[in-house]
Amino acid sequence: MLIQNAELKLIRLPLLRPVRTPYGELAEFETLIFTLNSASGAGRAELPITLFPDADLTYFASTLEKEIIPTLENQSISDTATIRKLLGKWGRNPTLYALVEMAWFELQAVEKNQSLTQILGGETVSQQVFTSEDEPELTEAGVPDADIFLDRIQKRFQDGYVHLELKIRPGWDIAMVRTVRQENPSASFHLDFEGALGVSNYDTIFQLRDFFPFMLEQPFSVEELVEDAELQKLVTCPVALDESVTSPGIVAAALRLGSTRLVRINPLRCGGYENAREILAMCREAEVDCWISSPLSSGIAVRANLAFSCLDGFTGPFEYYDLTEYFSSESLTQLELPPSLTLDEENSLRIE
Numbered sequence: 001m002l003i004q005n006a007e008l009k010l011i012r013l014p015l016l017r018p019v020r021t022p023y024g025e026l027a028e029f030e031t032l033i034f035t036l037n038s039a040s041g042a043g044r045a046e047l048p049i050t051l052f053p054d055a056d057l058t059y060f061a062s063t064l065e066k067e068i069i070p071t072l073e074n075q076s077i078s079d080t081a082t083i084r085k086l087l088g089k090w091g092r093n094p095t096l097y098a099l100v101e102m103a104w105f106e107l108q109a110v111e112k113n114q115s116l117t118q119i120l121g122g123e124t125v126s127q128q129v130f131t132s133e134d135e136p137e138l139t140e141a142g143v144p145d146a147d148i149f150l151d152r153i154q155k156r157f158q159d160g161y162v163h164l165e166l167k168i169r170p171g172w173d174i175a176m177v178r179t180v181r182q183e184n185p186s187a188s189f190h191l192d193f194e195g196a197l198g199v200s201n202y203d204t205i206f207q208l209r210d211f212f213p214f215m216l217e218q219p220f221s222v223e224e225l226v227e228d229a230e231l232q233k234l235v236t237c238p239v240a241l242d243e244s245v246t247s248p249g250i251v252a253a254a255l256r257l258g259s260t261r262l263v264r265i266n267p268l269r270c271g272g273y274e275n276a277r278e279i280l281a282m283c284r285e286a287e288v289d290c291w292i293s294s295p296l297s298s299g300i301a302v303r304a305n306l307a308f309s310c311l312d313g314f315t316g317p318f319e320y321y322d323l324t325e326y327f328s329s330e331s332l333t334q335l336e337l338p339p340s341l342t343l344d345e346e347n348s349l350r351i352e
Contacts, residue, residue, distance in 0.1 A: 001111055002076050006069040007035040010061045011298075013331040019296060020134050020167065021053035022194045029326070030057045031298055034064065036072070036103045043107025045099045045304065048297035051269060052095065063096060077104060080274055094247065094271035101272035102304060116307035120273060125310050126352040129320040129341060130163035131156060132192070135172045144172055146179065153180055157187055160341075160349035163214065163317050164189040168196070174207050181211040190214040195221040195243055205231065215240040215262050222246070228259035238262035242293050245270055248278045255286045262316075266293035267308050268301075276308060284313040291316035296326060302338035306351065318351055 011031050018025040030049040035042050049057060071086050080101055084091035091097050109119045117124045133156065136149040156164055166177065168191050180189065190213050197205065197219045205219065217240040220227045225244065232239040238261035245251055245263055247270055254260050263283050267276040283290050292309035294302060302320075309318055320341070323332060341349045 001038050001040075001078070001107065003072050003074065004037050004039065005073045006037065008061060008064050008069065009033040009035075010057060011334060013327060013334060015326050016328060017326065019050060019326070020169075021050070022196065023054045026050070026053065029296070031301075032057050032061055032064075032099075033298075033300060034099045034103050036100070036107050038107055038111065041107070041110040043103040043105070043110060044300050045102035045106065045268070046297055046301035047095065047099055047268060048295065048301055050295040050297060051266060051301075055095075060096065060099075063090070064099075068096065068100065072100070080104070080272075094275075095268065098268045098270075098272035098275075101274070102267060105273050106304070116304065117310045120277070120308060120311060122307070122311035124307075124352065126344075126350045127306075127309065128162045128317040129349045129351050130161055130165060130317045131320055131322070132165040132167065134167040135169045146176070149176070150179065150183060153184065157184065160343055160347050162188065162348050165192050165217070165319075166190070166213075168193050168208075170196075173204060177208055177211045177213070188214050190217055190240070192217040192242075193219045195219070199227060202231075202234075205235070209235050209237065213237060217264070218242045218244065225250075225254050225257050225259040228254070229257040232258055232261065238289070240264060240291075242266075243269075245279065245293070247271055248275055248282065251279045251282060255282060255288060260288065262289045262291065264291045264293040265308075266295075266305065268304075269293070273308065277311070280311060280313045289315045292318060294319040296321045296323075298323075299336040299338035306339065320349075320351060 013029045015027055015029050018027050032047040035044045068090055075086055077083055083100055105119055106116055109116045115124060133152055136145045139145045166189055195218050215238040222244040228239050240262040241254060241260045242264040245265055265276050265279055267273050270276050270279060280290055290313050292305050294305040339351055341351055344350050
């Protein structure tokens, strides 16, 4: 296909409530939208700050504008090898390469009049959804308001979410999880540590496992695969990797070590669709479950992740965030919205 030109848009919007990350709170949402244009239409990819909270999106934007876009315009691209060749040294940057590669895959879908899921080798299916709950607002006494948190949990399940991700924070762990389990004895939820633990926290982990979480997500930092493997030997629920899933090589090492029984894949984080498909195939062969990783973003990234999550090998519900909870109505006019949710006969939310 002939790339006529490429475009870039950096969006910054205030958040109605801060998003907590391992690198601090985000009061502002940033996202980078990259577009490849051909005579047939446009292919887009998105890089949200929530996926790389330590990244400088201004730097990525500058590099794309000065170094990458000029090399792509008026070029014929027939495969991903051509993309790497055109990008030169930037083809070795997994994030920048993935952004271009994913936009090119979507442009293929436009040119062939197919869905992105079909281009990737999957079949569109309706999926159940889950979402995340973090530490709530503080009371006047300066402690998290547990009543507000529990009300949110109850509302999520009543609304039709089939599963919840609970963020574990210092001091917001054992008592919180115990109460959630007591109030919801049969509910499905997992615990996300975002790499915050060390081996000195085993006592906390062992107490938390008694409340039957579905999985323990990213307990240790991204490079501590040996520690993950040691923990997986000691617990019956899966140790799940998310932020660690950055390349097929890392996942191959994790599988060899026995570091995980559940892998969360985000195509942009692991270097593009081709890498993500390789990881999915490795996990399928190893009989390790896969869930999609789809943090807060505009509908562009949601649709890309949704298309990829329809491939054979994914076993869990789709991660979804209601943008009206994070953005004002004015801000929402500047974002492409994700697909809407529907309720099935069993009152479960679904997305397609």
